[in-house]
Amino acid sequence: AQKxxxxxxxxxxxEKEDVTLDCVYETRDTTYYLFWYxxxxxxxxxxxxxxxxxxxxxxxxxxxxxNFQKSTSSFNFTITASQVVDSAVYFCALNSxxxxxxxxxxxxxxxxxxx
Amino acid sequence: xxxIYQTPRYLVIGTGKKITLECSQTMGHDKMYWYQQxxxxxxxxxxxxxxxxxxxxxxxxxxxxxxxxxxEHFPLTLESAxxxxxxxxxxxxxxxxxxxxIYFGEGSWLTVV
Numbered sequence: 611a612q613k614x615x616x617x618x619x620x621x622x623x624x625e626k627e628d629v630t631l632d633c634v635y636e637t638r639d640t641t642y643y644l645f646w647y648x649x650x651x652x653x654x655x656x657x658x659x660x661x662x663x664x665x666x667x668x669x670x671x672x673x674x675x676x677n678f679q680k681s682t683s684s685f686n687f688t689i690t691a692s693q694v695v696d697s698a699v700y701f702c703a704l705n706s707x708x709x710x711x712x713x714x715x716x717x718x719x720x721x722x723x724x725x
Numbered sequence: 726x727x728x729i730y731q732t733p734r735y736l737v738i739g740t741g742k743k744i745t746l747e748c749s750q751t752m753g754h755d756k757m758y759w760y761q762q763x764x765x766x767x768x769x770x771x772x773x774x775x776x777x778x779x780x781x782x783x784x785x786x787x788x789x790x791x792x793x794x795x796x797e798h799f800p801l802t803l804e805s806a807x808x809x810x811x812x813x814x815x816x817x818x819x820x821x822x823x824x825x826x827i828y829f830g831e832g833s834w835l836t837v838v
Contacts, residue, residue, distance in 0.1 A: 641824075642824070643824035645826070645827075647829075652831070653813055653815075653831065653832040653834065654815075654829060654830070654831040654832055655768075655815060655817075655829035655832075656829075657826055657827075657828060657829075660824075660826050662824065699765070701768070705823060705824050706823075710823055711756050711773075711775065711819060711823050711827075712758070712770060712773065712783075713770075713827055715767060715768045716767075717766075717767040718767060720765070
């Protein structure tokens with residue numbers, strides 16, 4: 611069975627602070643894929659990153675960075691120098707590959723960045 | 726950027742009405758999905774399709790139905806809407822092998838009064 615846990619329900623920071631969103635996953639498969647999505651107040655789900663289980667390199671994209679650690683089954687997301695526009699719900703998701711095309715989502719973390 | 730479109734974006738209808746939420750994608754993806762999400766809550770898969778004439782129920786039971794007559798089109802229908810159907814419905818698609826990115830539309834907010 612697959613499971614994604616986002617233990618932080620809500621986080622509130624002040625603009626320019628760094629913030630890390632935690633994601634812990636469970637799967638018995640050796641090949642799997644991890645994702646992060648952003649959902650702003652308008653409701654659409656915006657794809658941020660996809661990472662496969664064989665690539666543990668950290669990724670940086672502008673102010674965003676992701677830390678994938680198989681040893682702790684975690685795929686954490688850090689926003690550096692947060693901005694008000696970063697305010698959204700962030701979802702971590704897991705796909706175990708094989709013949710399974712579906713995503714298992716965490717419950718999401720609501721990030722509020724205050725000016 | 727994903728090319729997946731949902732209409733209507735916002736809909737308020739009365740109890741008992743029949744509604745269809747439209748979803749189209751121009752990426753040629755063979756897999757399509759419908760998720761239901763109450764405000765501030767987690768996403769639940771209610772329907773999916775792996776190709777034309779293929780539809781399956783998702784992890785969350787839903788009174789809605791879907792059809793997949795054309796690759797690019799995956800409409801969702803509620804025969805008789807009820808207030809309990811008030812929610813956001815998100816359509817999504819993906820192509821190729823398992824693990825490829827699933828792209829989402831902008832969502833349809835349904836309110837049944």
